[in-house]
Structure formats: C-alpha cells, structure tokens
Amino acid sequence: MSRLQHQIEVRVSRGETAFIPYIMAGDGGLSALRERLQFLEQAGATAVELGIPFSDPVADGPVIQEAGLRALAAGTTLRGVLEEVASFKEELSIPLVIMTYYNPVVQLELTTFAQLAEAAGIAGVIVPDVPLEESEELKAALNDVSIDLIQLVSLTSPAERIGRIAEASQGFVYAVTVNGITGTRQSLPDEVFTHLKALKAVSPVPVMAGFGVSLPEHIEQLGAVVDGVIVGSYVVDAFQKGAEDTILPLIGQALARKDRLAVNK
Ligand SMILES: O=P(O)(O)OC[C@@H](O)[C@@H](O)c1c[nH]c2ccccc12
Numbered sequence: 577m578s579r580l581q582h583q584i585e586v587r588v589s590r591g592e593t594a595f596i597p598y599i600m601a602g603d604g605g606l607s608a609l610r611e612r613l614q615f616l617e618q619a620g621a622t623a624v625e626l627g628i629p630f631s632d633p634v635a636d637g638p639v640i641q642e643a644g645l646r647a648l649a650a651g652t653t654l655r656g657v658l659e660e661v662a663s664f665k666e667e668l669s670i671p672l673v674i675m676t677y678y679n680p681v682v683q684l685e686l687t688t689f690a691q692l693a694e695a696a697g698i699a700g701v702i703v704p705d706v707p708l709e710e711s712e713e714l715k716a717a718l719n720d721v722s723i724d725l726i727q728l729v730s731l732t733s734p735a736e737r738i739g740r741i742a743e744a745s746q747g748f749v750y751a752v753t754v755n756g757i758t759g760t761r762q763s764l765p766d767e768v769f770t771h772l773k774a775l776k777a778v779s780p781v782p783v784m785a786g787f788g789v790s791l792p793e794h795i796e797q798l799g800a801v802v803d804g805v806i807v808g809s810y811v812v813d814a815f816q817k818g819a820e821d822t823i824l825p826l827i828g829q830a831l832a833r834k835d836r837l838a839v840n841k
Pocket residue numbers: 598625627635636640675704728757758759760786787788789806807808809810
C-alpha cells in the first residue's frame with residue numbers, strides 16, 4: 577500500500593487530523609532544507625509537501641511566488657533538490673511529496689526525474705498543470721518506481737469529474753478549497769464543506785483539503801469532514817520570518833483528538 581495513504585490513515589485512526597505543511601525548497605538556501613524538514617517532522621507533521629521553484633507558477637499566490645523567486649535566486653533546481661534530499665533521507669521518517677510544475681520535469685526528462693525522486697525516497701508527486709487526461713505517461717513513470725501521483729480536484733468541478741479524479745489519485749486526493757490562487761484568508765465559505773463531504777463520500781483515497789488554511793479553527797472545521805489539511809502560505813511565511821514556532825499551534829490543533837464518539841458514529 578501507498579506509504580502516504582498509510583501515514584494519513586494512521587493519524588486518522590488515532591482521531592487526529594492529518595497535517596501536511598508545504599515549504600518551498602531552496603528558500604533560505606538549500607542548506608536550510610534538512611533542518612526545516614526535521615523541525616516539521618518533530619513538530620508532528622504527517623508528511624511534507626516540498627515545492628520546487630518555477631519561473632511561471634500559475635497557481636501560486638504572492639507568498640509562495642516570492643518564496644519561489646528567492647529560491648530561484650539561490651540557484652535551486654529540481655535536480656539539486658532531489659540530490660540534496662537523497663543525502664539526508666535516512667534521517668527522516670515522514671513521507672515527502674514533491675510539488676512541481678511540469679516544465680522542470682520535462683527538462684530533466686521523465687525517467688531521470690523518476691529515478692532521482694526514487695533515490696531521494698520521495699513518496700508522492702503533485703504536478704498542478706498536468707490534468708488527469710494527460711497524466712498517464714507521468715503516472716506510469718512514477719509508478720514504475722513506486723511513487724504516487726496525487727491529483728488535485730477543484731470542488732466546483734462536476735460530480736462525475738470529481739469522482740473520476742478521486743478514483744485516479746494515489747496516496748490522497750488534494751481538494752482545492754478555493755477557486756483561484758494559494759494564500760491565507762479568514763473564513764471558509766459554507767459551500768466548501770458541502771462539496772468536501774460529497775468528495776469524501778466517493779473517494780477511495782484520503783481527502784486532504786488545501787488553499788487558504790491558516791488558522792486552528794480552519795483545521796478544526798475541515799478535520800470534521802475530511803482526513804486532513806495542507807498549509808502552504810502560512811508555513812512559508814513563518815519560516816521566512818524565522819517565526820516557525822507559530823506553526824506549532826496549527827499542528828497542535830491537528831494532533832488534538834477529535835471527539836471519538838462523534839467520529840466513530
Ligand atoms: O498557500 P495555501 O493557501 O496554504 O495553499 C497550499 C499551497 O500553497 C500548496 O499546496 C501549493 C503551493 N503551490 C501550489 C500549486 C498548486 C497546488 C497547490 C500548491
């Protein structure tokens with residue numbers, strides 16, 4: 577079974593909400609990566625989504641875009657990140673998910689990417705600009721080395737498409753809770769919860785909700801309907817300010833057991 581799916585299910589079976597922070601690889605220099613990953617593992621993250629900087633990040637909001645620019649200025653490349661992770665992977669026990677646009681993958685070549693990712697112990701890959709219909713080749717290359725290809729689903733897609741995406745997704749399915757770009761915000765619209773429940777009901781893999789999650793309340797509310805949350809901009813901003821301790825209350829909320837009676841009903 578998928579390592580990612582297993583880790584998420586372990587957390588959920590304990591009554592927790594799975595928590596996947598996103599960080600931009602190479603922000604703060606590639607040498608900061610190892611320490612940041614260790615910090616997140618020790619703090620209780622379920623897995624980490626590791627972003628690869630790219631010059632044209634169409635889905636990224638301003639915080640992630642700026643982190644990407646800093647990482648690019650520091651000379652960060654997809655190959656460099658994977659080689660760096662390979663050098664310390666034994667020290668980490670939580671799974672890593674690479675988030676990259678397709679262009680850097682194509683430049684590296686699909687099979688080289690898959691081999692380097694395998695050598696780095698990567699568990700899953702997210703490529704937001706490869707739609708389901710065009711993902712076969714990428715999926716085959718990754719599955720050859722036992723790496724999951726995670727699909728993103730927009731909650732406003734037709735029900736039939738949502739079902740197909742969840743069926744095809746491996747490790748978990750990434751539920752995008754806002755139309756638009758990444759970034760923090762105050763409250764989650766009501767219809768998000770209705771859509772998430774519908775997705776959860778049809779998905780054979782765990783459902784992780786991301787985009788705009790930045791407060792403990794968001795995690796409490798989302799944890800009641802899905803398996804976990806992904807937090808990007810808040811985490812990237814915290815590391816950049818040297819204020820990573822402000823991530824701890826979010827992880828604390830995710831680790832707090834939900835009311836078991838309610839959950840088991
Ligand atoms: O930053 P937010 O709103 O917390 O959302 C997570 C997001 O940043 C991360 O998962 C991500 C960064 N870039 C992406 C591009 C597409 C999908 C997802 C992402």
